[in-house]
Amino acid sequence: MDLVESYKEELRLVRKPWTGAGIGAVVIALALLPLLKTDYLLYMGTVVFIYAIGVIGQNILIGYTGQISFGQAGFLAIGAYTFGHAYAHGFGIAVGILAAGMMAGVFGLIVGFPSLRLKGPYLAIATMGFGVAIYQILLNTDAISGGRMGFTVEKFPALFGLSQTTTFYYFTYLLAIFFTIISYNTISSYVGRAFIAIRDNDISAEAMGVNLARYKLLSFSLSSFYLGVQGALFAMLVGFLEPNSFTFMESINIFVAVIIGGLASIGGAIMGAVFIIVVPQLVGGMKELVPVIFGVTVLVILIFEPQGIAGRWLKIRLFFRNWPFR
Amino acid sequence: MLEIKNLSIDFGGIRALSGVDLTVRENEILSIIGPNGSGKTTMFNCLTGIYRPGSGEMRFRGESLLGLSPDRIARRGIARTFQNLRLFMNMSVLDNLMLGRHIHFRKNIAAAFLRLRREELRHREKVEEIIDFLDLQAYRKARVADCPYGVQKRIEMGRALALEPRLLLLDEPISGLTAEEKEEAAYRIMEIRGRYKVAIMLVEHDLKIASRLADAMIAFSYGQKIASGLPEDVQRNEEVIRAYVGDE
Numbered sequence: 412m413d414l415v416e417s418y419k420e421e422l423r424l425v426r427k428p429w430t431g432a433g434i435g436a437v438v439i440a441l442a443l444l445p446l447l448k449t450d451y452l453l454y455m456g457t458v459v460f461i462y463a464i465g466v467i468g469q470n471i472l473i474g475y476t477g478q479i480s481f482g483q484a485g486f487l488a489i490g491a492y493t494f495g496h497a498y499a500h501g502f503g504i505a506v507g508i509l510a511a512g513m514m515a516g517v518f519g520l521i522v523g524f525p526s527l528r529l530k531g532p533y534l535a536i537a538t539m540g541f542g543v544a545i546y547q548i549l550l551n552t553d554a555i556s557g558g559r560m561g562f563t564v565e566k567f568p569a570l571f572g573l574s575q576t577t578t579f580y581y582f583t584y585l586l587a588i589f590f591t592i593i594s595y596n597t598i599s600s601y602v603g604r605a606f607i608a609i610r611d612n613d614i615s616a617e618a619m620g621v622n623l624a625r626y627k628l629l630s631f632s633l634s635s636f637y638l639g640v641q642g643a644l645f646a647m648l649v650g651f652l653e654p655n656s657f658t659f660m661e662s663i664n665i666f667v668a669v670i671i672g673g674l675a676s677i678g679g680a681i682m683g684a685v686f687i688i689v690v691p692q693l694v695g696g697m698k699e700l701v702p703v704i705f706g707v708t709v710l711v712i713l714i715f716e717p718q719g720i721a722g723r724w725l726k727i728r729l730f731f732r733n734w735p736f737r
Numbered sequence: 738m739l740e741i742k743n744l745s746i747d748f749g750g751i752r753a754l755s756g757v758d759l760t761v762r763e764n765e766i767l768s769i770i771g772p773n774g775s776g777k778t779t780m781f782n783c784l785t786g787i788y789r790p791g792s793g794e795m796r797f798r799g800e801s802l803l804g805l806s807p808d809r810i811a812r813r814g815i816a817r818t819f820q821n822l823r824l825f826m827n828m829s830v831l832d833n834l835m836l837g838r839h840i841h842f843r844k845n846i847a848a849a850f851l852r853l854r855r856e857e858l859r860h861r862e863k864v865e866e867i868i869d870f871l872d873l874q875a876y877r878k879a880r881v882a883d884c885p886y887g888v889q890k891r892i893e894m895g896r897a898l899a900l901e902p903r904l905l906l907l908d909e910p911i912s913g914l915t916a917e918e919k920e921e922a923a924y925r926i927m928e929i930r931g932r933y934k935v936a937i938m939l940v941e942h943d944l945k946i947a948s949r950l951a952d953a954m955i956a957f958s959y960g961q962k963i964a965s966g967l968p969e970d971v972q973r974n975e976e977v978i979r980a981y982v983g984d985e
Contacts, residue, residue, distance in 0.1 A: 418857075418858050418861045418862070418865075419854075419858060422852075422854045422857055422858070424852060593850050596849060596850055596851065596852040597849050597850060599852075600848075600849035600852070600854075600857070601835075601839060601842045601844065601849065601856070601857070602846065602849045603849075604828070604832055604835060604836050604839070605836070605839060607825065607827065607828055607832075608825050608828070608836050608839075610827075611824075611825035611826055611827055611828060612823045612824065612825055612826075614787065614807075614823060615819060615823035615824070615825070616825070616836070617806070617807040617808050617811075618785050618787070618807045618808075618811060618816075618817055618819075618823075619808075619811055619816070619836055619837055619839060619840075619896065619900065620808045620811035620812050620839050620840035620900065621808055621836070621839055622806075622808045623808070675827075
């Protein structure tokens with residue numbers, strides 16, 4: 412059993428030494444991955460880190476605040492193109508990423524406004540409209556998207572004598588860790604509590620003094636910031652932007668990651684990101700199968716394991732903790 | 738402390754409240770009785786900003802409550818419980834009570850990001866006092882959905898108390914409890930008034946307990962106030978008896 416001696420102890424990020432050891436092992440293993448000298452693995456790792464950031468953000472919005480959104484692709488595009496243009500105009504990478512996040516955050520604020528009136532499926536439709544609109548705007552505005560030629564973004568530079576792939580791997584690795592910690596902190600603070608309260612019962616949350624408008628908009632804006640950062644990193648990863656990278660399918664991908672990973676779990680969001688990146692690689696040549704696999708998995712998860720991979724993981728841990736008693 | 742004048746509200750063609758006047762004094766327990774659908778809960782919903790009254794005036798400590806949103810009203814010092822429990826079912830009991838402290842948090846989003854938790858500790862102490870008072874120690878870390886009904890009722894009362902309100906609205910706080918729990922809850926309501934120095938408005942169907950607790954009583958029927966005064970007098974009032982049992 413866990414014995415707590417002070418209130419302060421309960422507020423720590425990692426409370427039990429064993430959890431700390433487990434997380435530490437994973438973090439160190441990931442830091443050592445470049446030693447294997449397989450660019451393929453590094454590339455996959457980078458993609459997972461990039462996606463993990465956005466999926467965590469969406470989990471804050473969908474899983475914790477309970478606001479269903481399908482506009483992810485739009486925010487990704489805004490982040491990616493903002494970064495691309497900022498970078499092309501000579502701003503540094505840090506400024507570019509921040510600008511991408513902020514721009515997406517501002518749009519998140521705007522898209523959040525319908526959430527003050529709409530709930531559930533109606534909100535999903537409204538946000539979906541936003542995603543599709545951004546895609547259409549990109550298709551038809553050559554000044555932003557570079558038209559038929561597409562838009563080239565310079566890739567992340569190679570630093571400290573490491574290869575470009577390795578440098579970018581470490582960069583995204585650190586950012587992913589940063590966003591994970593920030594998210595855990597936010598969720599366990601008064602902000603996160605207000606988010607969850609809104610999800611569980613908005614009427615009583617308001618009667619308890621939570622300003623619904625403020626926290627819903629904050630949640631939208633924050634989660635969009637994450638997506639903007641994801642978009643910026645994505646731009647540097649592929650080095651080439653075209654509107655077709657930001658179709659509705661992309662929104663679905665991220666949504667699927669949130670559901671499969673587990674609603675209202677940040678660890679789950681990371682696992683969900685791993686799932687949507689790794690599974691398409693496993694099917695290899697048969698890309699048409701990917702949506703089918705995603706669809707079936709979501710169905711299975713919703714029916715048998717509503718808390719996603721994170722829920723299953725929790726149950727496995729509980730089993731071993733209680734073993735051999737049941 | 739609270740003054741309501743000529744309060745009316747309509748839903749379509751139904752007049753849920755018409756011309757209600759009432760006052761609540763500091764540290765007073767006011768019981769509101771009346772048959773189902775007589776407008777007791779509607780009145781609470783008007784007071785907490787969930788419904789917007791059609792006409793009339795509500796003044797709380799000298800200031801009008803009309804047109805304020807529920808969260809602003811909570812910040813003025815009015816807390817409530819709900820008839821059909823509206824708890825945050827997936828949060829722990831502790832977090833439910835901590836959310837009750839929301840309005841007292843010094844909000845600083847940077848501190849939230851960086852896990853600076855001095856505020857949290859400060860409020861935790863207040864919450865622990867309430868946990869002790871309501872005997873919730875054993876359930877502190879439990880998910881609310883897993884707690885038995887009687888405990889959930891206590892949690893909801895605790896959440897409202899965590900707000901440190903000046904006026905506490907209790908919507909049927911003892912309905913659905915066992916006889917033993919009822920006595921306990923009634924005792925707690927008295928105790929709350931003494932400890933936290935709040936005025937309490939109480940909607941209750943159990944007339945015996947309602948009149949025992951109350952300093953004053955008001956009876957509603959079809960959205961109108963039909964009697965007010967001392968509990969004994971209200972219960973003997975002919976109109977009240979007619980509203981409950983009908984004519985001979």
